[in-house]
Amino acid sequence: MSRAVRHFLEIDDLAPAELAEVLDLAERPDPPEVLAGRGVALVFEKPSLRTRNATEMAVVQLGGHPISLRADEVGLDEREPAPDAARALSRYHAAIGARVFEHARLEAMAAAAAVPVLNLLSDRSHPAQALADLLTLRQQWGSLAGRRVAWVGDANNVCRSLVLGAALAGVEVRVATPPGFALDVATLDRAAALGGRVAVTTRPDEAVEGADAVATDVWASMGQEAEAAARRRSFEGFGVDAALMARAAPGATFLHCLPAHRGEEVAADVVDGPQSVVWQQAENRMHAMRGLLLFLFAGSGEGGG
Numbered sequence: 001m002s003r004a005v006r007h008f009l010e011i012d013d014l015a016p017a018e019l020a021e022v023l024d025l026a027e028r029p030d031p032p033e034v035l036a037g038r039g040v041a042l043v044f045e046k047p048s049l050r051t052r053n054a055t056e057m058a059v060v061q062l063g064g065h066p067i068s069l070r071a072d073e074v075g076l077d078e079r080e081p082a083p084d085a086a087r088a089l090s091r092y093h094a095a096i097g098a099r100v101f102e103h104a105r106l107e108a109m110a111a112a113a114a115v116p117v118l119n120l121l122s123d124r125s126h127p128a129q130a131l132a133d134l135l136t137l138r139q140q141w142g143s144l145a146g147r148r149v150a151w152v153g154d155a156n157n158v159c160r161s162l163v164l165g166a167a168l169a170g171v172e173v174r175v176a177t178p179p180g181f182a183l184d185v186a187t188l189d190r191a192a193a194l195g196g197r198v199a200v201t202t203r204p205d206e207a208v209e210g211a212d213a214v215a216t217d218v219w220a221s222m223g224q225e226a227e228a229a230a231r232r233r234s235f236e237g238f239g240v241d242a243a244l245m246a247r248a249a250p251g252a253t254f255l256h257c258l259p260a261h262r263g264e265e266v267a268a269d270v271v272d273g274p275q276s277v278v279w280q281q282a283e284n285r286m287h288a289m290r291g292l293l294l295f296l297f298a299g300s301g302e303g304g305g
Helices: 016-026 050-061 082-090 103-112 127-141 157-169 185-193 204-208 225-234 278-297
Strands: 039-044 065-070 095-099 117-121 148-152 172-176 198-201 213-216 253-256
Touching (some): 016 127, 016 278, 039 050, 050 127, 050 278, 082 095, 095 103, 095 278, 103 117, 117 127, 127 157, 127 253, 148 157
Parallel strands (some): 039 065, 039 095, 148 172, 148 213, 213 253
């Protein structure tokens, strides 16, 4: 194909209009089988429930054949250099998705690949989750611009991508974290460059006050298990419970990328309560990925290879 290969390593690899197009395509009821007769390689250095199922089914719904590969089957930068693996997989597949520990590994793969490389999670960002979050909120609200989201907890990879995606969509974000766990300056600068409105605080009540949605994630992600006890102490008072949700706007939506630790970052009566849309959000991982693949292979972001 004549068009340049489009990679999706960060949510802001999309322009605002392109993000809106992806979300529109995610809800297309009759998607064309743009991947018919083609494969998509999915490399998982980290185990996955939602990401693997969502991405495999999105590929199937577009007529393609997903092939999921465990870390021990590929051995990125151990059995062979990650760029070499990307070059080989490019010869078989229309796209490569990878869920990795180190974002730099994704960048090395993208630099070598002849087909789109998709970030299915890295230590720096989780743009596929941000697409699903924004799709879910748009379904709840009808439109995104001018709304406000509060993030409570660790300013991790999921938070970072949501902040940047919100900036693209015209959504204000307030981020509440304990000292030492704040959003990095580079992300704040990037959000500002995109026209985003981001406020940071160490007070969950301040972040949540009047918010249209409240989001959180686990306090210790995969790879941080040894820090779990210390993190629980650091994040004391940052759990999302009914009292905190009551400070948000009436009918505010609760988001969590899952899995949830009931009694830690979120109370059971919140994650399982009427304001929670976590299962819709989980399903939207599939629809959002289908929209992204349609954008890359049938829309204005058509990939090469």
